[in-house]
Amino acid sequence: MPQTKFLLSENQIPTTWYNVVADLPKPLDPMLHPGTREPVTRDDLAPLFPEALIAQEFSTDAEVDIPGAVIDVYQQWRPSPLVRARRLEKALDTPARIYFKNEGVSPAGSHKPNTAIPQAYYNKQAGVERLTTETGAGQWGTSLSLACQYFGLICEVYMVKVSYRQKPYRRGLMETFGASVTASPSELTEAGRAALAADPDSPGSLGLAISEAVEAAVNSGGTAKYALGSVLNHVLMHQTIIGKEAQLQMELAEDYPDILIGAAGGGSNFGGLVLPFLGEQLRGGRPVRAIAVEPSSCPTMTQGTFDYDFGDTAGMTPLTKMHTLGHDFVPPSIHAGGLRYHGMSPIISQLKEYDYLEARALPQTACFEAGVTFARNEGIVPAPESTHAVRAAIDEALACKESGESKSILFSLSGHGHFDMQAYIDYFAGKLKD
Amino acid sequence: MPQTKFLLSENQIPTTWYNVVADLPKPLDPMLHPGTREPVTRDDLAPLFPEALIAQEFSTDAEVDIPGAVIDVYQQWRPSPLVRARRLEKALDTPARIYFKNEGVSPAGSHKPNTAIPQAYYNKQAGVERLTTETGAGQWGTSLSLACQYFGLICEVYMVKVSYRQKPYRRGLMETFGASVTASPSELTEAGRAALAADPDSPGSLGLAISEAVEAAVNSGGTAKYALGSVLNHVLMHQTIIGKEAQLQMELAEDYPDILIGAAGGGSNFGGLVLPFLGEQLRGGRPVRAIAVEPSSCPTMTQGTFDYDFGDTAGMTPLTKMHTLGHDFVPPSIHAGGLRYHGMSPIISQLKEYDYLEARALPQTACFEAGVTFARNEGIVPAPESTHAVRAAIDEALACKESGESKSILFSLSGHGHFDMQAYIDYFAGKLKD
Numbered sequence: 093m094p095q096t097k098f099l100l101s102e103n104q105i106p107t108t109w110y111n112v113v114a115d116l117p118k119p120l121d122p123m124l125h126p127g128t129r130e131p132v133t134r135d136d137l138a139p140l141f142p143e144a145l146i147a148q149e150f151s152t153d154a155e156v157d158i159p160g161a162v163i164d165v166y167q168q169w170r171p172s173p174l175v176r177a178r179r180l181e182k183a184l185d186t187p188a189r190i191y192f193k194n195e196g197v198s199p200a201g202s203h204k205p206n207t208a209i210p211q212a213y214y215n216k217q218a219g220v221e222r223l224t225t226e227t228g229a230g231q232w233g234t235s236l237s238l239a240c241q242y243f244g245l246i247c248e249v250y251m252v253k254v255s256y257r258q259k260p261y262r263r264g265l266m267e268t269f270g271a272s273v274t275a276s277p278s279e280l281t282e283a284g285r286a287a288l289a290a291d292p293d294s295p296g297s298l299g300l301a302i303s304e305a306v307e308a309a310v311n312s313g314g315t316a317k318y319a320l321g322s323v324l325n326h327v328l329m330h331q332t333i334i335g336k337e338a339q340l341q342m343e344l345a346e347d348y349p350d351i352l353i354g355a356a357g358g359g360s361n362f363g364g365l366v367l368p369f370l371g372e373q374l375r376g377g378r379p380v381r382a383i384a385v386e387p388s389s390c391p392t393m394t395q396g397t398f399d400y401d402f403g404d405t406a407g408m409t410p411l412t413k414m415h416t417l418g419h420d421f422v423p424p425s426i427h428a429g430g431l432r433y434h435g436m437s438p439i440i441s442q443l444k445e446y447d448y449l450e451a452r453a454l455p456q457t458a459c460f461e462a463g464v465t466f467a468r469n470e471g472i473v474p475a476p477e478s479t480h481a482v483r484a485a486i487d488e489a490l491a492c493k494e495s496g497e498s499k500s501i502l503f504s505l506s507g508h509g510h511f512d513m514q515a516y517i518d519y520f521a522g523k524l525k526d
Numbered sequence: 527m528p529q530t531k532f533l534l535s536e537n538q539i540p541t542t543w544y545n546v547v548a549d550l551p552k553p554l555d556p557m558l559h560p561g562t563r564e565p566v567t568r569d570d571l572a573p574l575f576p577e578a579l580i581a582q583e584f585s586t587d588a589e590v591d592i593p594g595a596v597i598d599v600y601q602q603w604r605p606s607p608l609v610r611a612r613r614l615e616k617a618l619d620t621p622a623r624i625y626f627k628n629e630g631v632s633p634a635g636s637h638k639p640n641t642a643i644p645q646a647y648y649n650k651q652a653g654v655e656r657l658t659t660e661t662g663a664g665q666w667g668t669s670l671s672l673a674c675q676y677f678g679l680i681c682e683v684y685m686v687k688v689s690y691r692q693k694p695y696r697r698g699l700m701e702t703f704g705a706s707v708t709a710s711p712s713e714l715t716e717a718g719r720a721a722l723a724a725d726p727d728s729p730g731s732l733g734l735a736i737s738e739a740v741e742a743a744v745n746s747g748g749t750a751k752y753a754l755g756s757v758l759n760h761v762l763m764h765q766t767i768i769g770k771e772a773q774l775q776m777e778l779a780e781d782y783p784d785i786l787i788g789a790a791g792g793g794s795n796f797g798g799l800v801l802p803f804l805g806e807q808l809r810g811g812r813p814v815r816a817i818a819v820e821p822s823s824c825p826t827m828t829q830g831t832f833d834y835d836f837g838d839t840a841g842m843t844p845l846t847k848m849h850t851l852g853h854d855f856v857p858p859s860i861h862a863g864g865l866r867y868h869g870m871s872p873i874i875s876q877l878k879e880y881d882y883l884e885a886r887a888l889p890q891t892a893c894f895e896a897g898v899t900f901a902r903n904e905g906i907v908p909a910p911e912s913t914h915a916v917r918a919a920i921d922e923a924l925a926c927k928e929s930g931e932s933k934s935i936l937f938s939l940s941g942h943g944h945f946d947m948q949a950y951i952d953y954f955a956g957k958l959k960d
Contacts, residue, residue, distance in 0.1 A: 096601045097536055102529065167530045168613075168905050179602075179676075197631070199905030201944070241902050242613075261695075261947035268901050268950050467702050468675050471602050471633030510635075510944035513695035516702050 096178055098341040100171035105163055106336040109329045112367045112439060114154035115374040117446050120325075120438055121413035124400060132410045139310050140318045142218035145211065148326035154371075156329060162210045165242055169198045169205075170333065174341035174502075179469040181489070188492035189347060190485060191502045193338050193365060196472065199269075202507030203361050204235035204321055207330035211319045212239035222246040222316035224308040226276065226301030228255055229429030230262030231475075231507060232321035237271035247271040248316075250278065250304045253296035255429070262511050276301040283307050298432075299405030306408070322358025323403065323412075323437050331364025338502065339368055349380055349502035351488055355480040356384040356393070356451070357430045359437030365504040367439075370448060382449040383488075384440065385480040387459075388526065390423040392416065392436045393444050393451035401435060414441040426456050427515035427524070428476035430506075452484060455526035459483045460519040463509070475507035476515045530612055532775040534605035539597055540770040543763045546801045546873060548588035549808040551880050554759075554872055555847035558834060566844045573744050574752045576652035579645065582760035588805075590763060596644045599676055603632045603639075604767065608775035608936075613903040615923070622926035623781060624919055625936045627772050627799060630906065633703075636941030637795050638669035638755055641764035645753045646673035656680040656750035658742040660710065660735030662689055663863030664696030665909075665941060666755035671705035681705040682750075684712065684738045687730035689863070696945050710735040717741050732866075733839025740842070756792025757837065757846075757871050765798025772936065773802055783814055785922055787937035789914040790818040790827070790885070791864045793871030799938040801873075804882060816883040817922075818874065819914040821893075822960065824857040826850065826870045827878050827885035835869060848875040860890050861949035861958070862910035864940075886918060889960035893917045894953040897943070909941035910949050 113120060122131035137146050148156060158166075177190040195203035215223055223245055227233030233249040240247035249271050256263060256275040266273050274280060276296045277287035283303040287294050294300075309318035320327065342348055352369055354362030366382045373379045386392055393415045401416040403409035414435050417423075421434040436444075443449050456476070463479035465486065466472070474482055485503040492499050509516065518524050547554060556565035568580045575583070582590060592600075611624040629637035649657055657679050661667025667683040674681035683705050690697060690709040700707050708714060710730045711721035717737040721728050728734075743752035754761065776782055786803055788796030800816045807813045820826055827849045835850040837843035848869050851857075855868040870878075877883050890910070897913035899920065900906070908916050919937040926933050943950065952958050 095536065099533060099535065101533065102531055168609075175602075238902075238905055260951060261944075264947040264951040264954075265907065267954055268898055268907055268947075270902055464702055468672075468704055471672055473699065473702055510695075513698040513702075517694060517698040520698075520701055 094178065096176055098174040098344045100337060100340055102167040102170070104340065105166055105170050106333060107163070108155040108157055110332040110336060110368045110371055111151055111154055111156055111329045112371050113152050113325060115371050116442060120442060123410040123412050126402065126408060126410060140306065142214050142220060142317060144214040144217065145326050148329060149324060159210070159213060162213050165209045166333070171337045172197050174338055174345070176345065177470055180466060183465065183469050184486065184489050184493065186489040186493040187496065187498040188489040189498065189500045190489055191345065191349070191500070192505045193334055193502065194472070194505045195334060196505055196508035199238050200231060200235040201510060202231045202235070202475065203331060203334060203364060204231050205239060206333050206364065207321065207327045207360065208235035208239035209242070210330050212236070212243045212245055215317050216243040216245055220245065220315065220317045222248060222312065223319045224248045224250070224305040224316055225319045226250045226298060226305045228252050228298045230255065230259055230266065230511065231430060233266050233271065233273070234262065234269065235321070236319055237266045237269035241270040248308060249273045250276040250301040252276055252298055252301050253294065259511065276304050278304060280304070281307045297405065302404050303406055303408060322360040323435065325439060327360050328363040328367065328437055328439055331360045332367050334364040334504065335366060335368035338365060342502070347500050348378060350499040351501045352380050352382045353481050353484045353488070353501065353503035354384060355431060355477045355506060356386050356436065356440065357433050357477060359440035361504055361506040363437060363440055366449065370443065383484055384444070384449055384451045385484045386451060386453050387426055387428055387431050387480065388453040388455045389426050390417070390432050391453040392434065394453040398441060398445050403435060412438045414438045415444060427512065428456065428480065430477040431480065454480055454483050457519065457524050457526050460516065460524065462486050472505065473509040473516065474505060475509045476512050478506045481505065528612065530610050532608040532778045534771060534774055536601040536604070538774060539600055539604050540767060541597070542589040542591055544766040544770060544802045544805055545585055545588055545590055545763045546805050547759060548586050549805050550876060554876060557844040557846050560836065560842060560844060574740065576648050576654060576751060578648040578651065579760050582763060583758060593644070593647060596647050599643045600767070605771045606631050608772055610779065611904055614900060617899065617903050618920065618923050618927065620923040620927040621930065621932040622923040623932065623934045624923055625779065625783070625934070626939045627768055627936065628906070628939045629768060630939055630942035633672050634665060634668040635944060636665045636909065637765060637768060637798060638665050639673060640767050640798065641755065641761045641794065642669035642673035643676070644764050646670065646677045646679055649751050650677040650679055654679065654749065654751045656682060656746065657753045658682045658684070658739040658750055659753045659755070660684045660732060660739045662686050662732045664689065664693055664700065664945065665864060667700050667705065667707070668696065668703065669755070670753055671700045671703035675704040682742060683707045684710040684735040686710055686732055686735050687728065693945065710738050712738060714738070715741045731839065736838050737840055737842065756794040757869065759873060761794050762797040762801065762871055762873055765794045766801050768798035768938065769800060769802035772799060776936070781934050782812060783936035784933040785935045786814050786816045787915050787918045787922070787935065788818060789865060789911045789940060790820050790870065790874065791867050791911060793874035795938055795940040797871060797874055800883065804877065817918055818878070818883055818885045819918045820885060820887050821860055821862055821865050821914065822887040822889045823860050824851070824866050825887040826868065828887040832875060832879050837869060846872045848872045849878065861946065862890065862914065864911040865914065888914055888917050891953065891958050891960050894950065894958060896920050906939065907943040907950065908939055909943045910946050912940045915939065
């Protein structure tokens, strides 16, 4: 029987994260303070993040040790499987070899715990008692809930009110993991009260939820900090555990990816898979073709500009040099909530700008069609975000069929869609718009 | 770092199922025809099942070969992990060693595909075109949907109408896997039409859905057969893949279970884990203590009689000798839908009657409490059915703490609760009754 799953034992979990900043073609442009427009200092970030994470954010070391206590937790589900999608290959009748790295096996059902766990750990080490954060679709809030539970921290999640109402199961999951979940806008913060005063029926937004979570941390007198689930350098670095494992697993498969594919919202899942391979290339090793897939309704890299912009809607965060559609861009309400962000990780943005990776925008119905094909062959219903990677992988495999080439394609299955079945129901009912 | 997960590679999947019928203390009492009350013949079952499955139902061979095409599919998620619940042990401060076999990693999120896959395979081999079945909570319907998809069969699921309305995500999952799902009672069968004539607003019942699925198969002119997800001998045999893998994994852990625990509705998950170990004991090997956990609201083994009874409400199925609360028993609507069955597998019933295993009835709120403790330590939200096994495992571990004994406890985590979060939400809201 030909091998399907390439598994590593838990003592093969990589012991360092990879920091691509050490190998980038040129230094990253500095973050700028929103008030002074001067480069942000470590002290500027201290109210939000513990020192260890700030140090990682500014680090230029290529390899950063993963603490033993973090590896202890990673062991519950890592190394995640790398799977050869043999049934899918057969259904497509392609000569391509299709692999996927399945991050859906984590407690939250996505890659997000890879950074939630170390973020909780470093905050606990720094004496922090509470972490605040925002969540839209719920993947990040779920991950931070469990991470806080494991390290004895209180977790306060501001969940966009419309999601809070539409996704009670995600909320239930966060509460099962021990978090307190508040619908945003709330009465707990000035930002929330102002929004409610302006519109008592406000459905909320991710930008507003960020403002509430940040305010709650900043006004905590030092007992609470804030946690962010994507975009930042340290977040992408934590996610490189995905690609580092995949490198070992491709060796087990006696293969090497010609094409790497991931969906990109803030860039942490895509970066997590791709950066260790791209780092090889940047250091003179084997080149790879890397494709970041975004929704055509929020085409940050394919249509945005590469410029300084704010991370939030209100313009309170530092400015970063990145691909952006403008911080006041309001993406349409597509089902892949994790991909509805106006900006992009500065690291991914620079690599795109210097042509080390490609970006591709795809419409959601084509992505769900691919998601269904994947589910019917591989037995896993992909998260709406992940269907973007599936679509691109299938398209590349079909291109191989056309050309007769047998390429090796590796994509990141960032998560499962168990909490997003309404999107599939809407797809089958013909209710999805592109 | 002490080891947490005991993994087997896919070429270590057992190549035979174990059939405990070969080793039972006495032969099973025969099934009786509902009309004649004479022992059922193979011909009697031919309208419902293909020959190969009927042969397995009557088989007394101890080991039965698993077809290569079935192993091919098992490889997508099997062998399932055997996990040492180290964080849970620490939280309980128990000297016990707690292991669980995680069947939640399957495409359907439970153990049910272990039998759905071979049932679809044997039907395809026999030239069957369609499979009909019923589903309540949806685990079984989901599993058969995917199995039919893989082997090119049409799958028709009769879903109890109240579940059809309350669990749209389960329905969405079945449709994603390619099944057609019909709310029962339906207009498609005589049984359904009669029920609707009597009560157009009938919420349906599992017994009625069985009647519809059976009728659809019997009246198909041989193109369709029926599939059942528990209770029958061949179903329990297919599930022994769980226990056979666990035996190999306990060797990797250099340990042997003193206590085996599983939740029991129809008995297939419990039997799947326990029977290979109990078979060792029946053949003179090492004894184990096996505990079947049922809900106190449907106490089949702890309160029922051991006698001949029908499998369905209407009295149309063969009579089997089993523990039963009476085929007209209507269990209260508890959240663990998979445990709401008036009867019990004849194999499990006999082993209980002859004291080879214990039965224990537990109230649901205590089970959900244990489920939350498990989720907060092991990162997995158990299905409501599985929380019964978790509760018993925790109770045994706490008994070890009391007595100072360091026992080895292995329980079956039959599935995850991603599609059952409403039960947890109700639990937190104090809405669950015992």
